[in-house]
Structure formats: structure tokens, C-alpha cells
Amino acid sequence: MSYHFSRRLDMPFEAAIAHVTQELGKLGFGILTEIDVSATLKKKLDVDFHPYRILGACNPQFAYQALSAEDKIGTMLPCNVIVQQLDDGVVEVSAVDPVASMQAVHNPALEPVAGKVRDLLKDCIAKL
Numbered sequence: 001m002s003y004h005f006s007r008r009l010d011m012p013f014e015a016a017i018a019h020v021t022q023e024l025g026k027l028g029f030g031i032l033t034e035i036d037v038s039a040t041l042k043k044k045l046d047v048d049f050h051p052y053r054i055l056g057a058c059n060p061q062f063a064y065q066a067l068s069a070e071d072k073i074g075t076m077l078p079c080n081v082i083v084q085q086l087d088d089g090v091v092e093v094s095a096v097d098p099v100a101s102m103q104a105v106h107n108p109a110l111e112p113v114a115g116k117v118r119d120l121l122k123d124c125i126a127k128l
Contacts, residue, residue: 003101005125006094008086013051016091017083020055023128024081027120029057032078051085057095062117069109076101079121093128095121 009016021031033056038049056078066073081095098121102114 003097004094005097005122006092007125007128009091009093009128011091013083013085013091016093017053017055019128020081020083020093020124023124024055024057027124028059028061029079029120029124030060032056032058050087051083053083055081055083057081057121059117059120062113065113066110069113070105070107073105073110076105079117081121093125095125097121 009019011019024031033054035054035056037052037054041047041049057080058078063077066077076098079096079098081093083091083093085091098114098117099111102110
């Protein structure tokens with residue numbers, strides 16, 4: 001089982017971030033965190049790294065359901081979506097598969113929530 005869903009986009013990096021954010025919003029996800037990995041690596045290690053951003057996406061309804069079923073599940077929230085510019089200039093968007101990550105928890109009450117979130121994220125990535 002793969003732990004992510006990915007799709008390549010033919011658009012500039014910053015436009016892809018805006019597009020992904022907008023499409024996630026249509027499905028009830030907000031971006032709680034945004035980590036500019038390339039800027040952080042430059043600042044902390046003085047290394048150049050390709051444009052790479054981690055978006056912490058959260059759907060409050062499903063987050064509440066997951067937290068109600070498993071109070072430590074916050075260690076796995078929010079759902080990470082990455083946007084990176086590959087060497088060929090193409091932008092790739094990848095989202096975590098919450099079903100794959102929830103397998104380590106062993107709580108059957110999380111399975112339907114993770115399945116619904118996976119379906120939403122998979123649909124979002126496919127429609128980009």
C-alpha cells in the first residue's frame with residue numbers, strides 16, 4: 001500500500017500552491033500550517049533545495065471525529081500535502097494517505113474517518 005497520492009501539474013510553483021489550497025478548501029479543508037522546507041534548509045544548513053512546501057491540511061469535522069475516537073491522534077494531524085518543483089520544472093503535489101498512516105494506531109473507530117478523508121484527498125489530487 002502506498003502512503004501517498006501524487007499528481008504532476010503544469011503550472012508555476014506558487015500558482016500550484018494557490019490552486020491546491022483552493023481545491024482543498026472546496027472539500028472543507030483549511031491550511032493550518034505551511035512549512036517552506038527549501039527556505040528552512042537554506043537558513044539552518046545553508047543548502048540549496050528545490051522549492052518544497054508542506055501544507056498542513058485539516059477538515060475540522062473529520063479532525064473532531066478522529067480526536068473523539070482517539071485522543072492521541074493529534075500526533076498524526078493535520079494531513080500533510082506537499083507541493084514540490086521537480087528537476088524537470090514540473091510541479092508535483094502529493095497528499096498523505098490517512099488510511100495507511102492510521103494502520104499503526106489499531107483503533108477500528110478511526111477506520112471510517114480515515115477512509116472518508118482518504119477519499120476526499122484522493123479526489124482532490126485527481127481533480128487538480
